[in-house]
Amino acid sequence: MLHKLAEDISFYLITNKVIDIEDRDIYIYGLELLISTLFTSISILILGLLIEEWISGVAYLAVYFFLKSYTGGYHAKHYYECYIYSIFVFIVLIIAKNIIVPIYRPIIGLFSLIFSIIVVFKFAPVTNKNNPKTEEEILKNKKIARRRTLILSIIVTLGYIVKPKLIDLWLMLALTVLTIAYSILKAKFLERRE
Numbered sequence: 001m002l003h004k005l006a007e008d009i010s011f012y013l014i015t016n017k018v019i020d021i022e023d024r025d026i027y028i029y030g031l032e033l034l035i036s037t038l039f040t041s042i043s044i045l046i047l048g049l050l051i052e053e054w055i056s057g058v059a060y061l062a063v064y065f066f067l068k069s070y071t072g073g074y075h076a077k078h079y080y081e082c083y084i085y086s087i088f089v090f091i092v093l094i095i096a097k098n099i100i101v102p103i104y105r106p107i108i109g110l111f112s113l114i115f116s117i118i119v120v121f122k123f124a125p126v127t128n129k130n131n132p133k134t135e136e137e138i139l140k141n142k143k144i145a146r147r148r149t150l151i152l153s154i155i156v157t158l159g160y161i162v163k164p165k166l167i168d169l170w171l172m173l174a175l176t177v178l179t180i181a182y183s184i185l186k187a188k189f190l191e192r193r194e
Helices: 002-015 021-050 054-071 079-099 102-123 135-162 164-193
Strands: none
Touching: 002 021, 021 054, 021 079, 054 079, 054 135, 054 164, 079 164, 102 135, 102 164, 135 164
């Protein structure tokens, strides 16, 4: 269904001379990715609204978009698997955030950040055979991933100190960074198994 929609849009763009027919496959892939990302993001925001965790949904997506394209990590084989995985991770983070006793939230958040920094500095970026990178791109992504992980870690740490009333937000940000670190480790593990 997603592929058919992307094909239809690309056909429309070709007939209206917006794109060349030679570039059709590239546009189909890009449109599939764009539609999938939009659908997943909107679903997470709606789910966040329904369970009264809208800010957590925004935080989750913000960290994900801020880091994931530079760190790489686990990639599902199909768009629907990616959708299910993303929704599942969001729900698990909401549950984790809500069951952690408030007094332990800063400690767990800080340990999550420390672990994530170690993983990002050691293993990121993870390359994907479907999106190969040059050595120069890998080095650039490594620097950006490290810088962004440190920036997020500083923001969260200062947030705990300066605005402790927003402890749920800071924990959600830290846990989302942790899921990206997990995604990196999962990709590395699967890479070694192949």
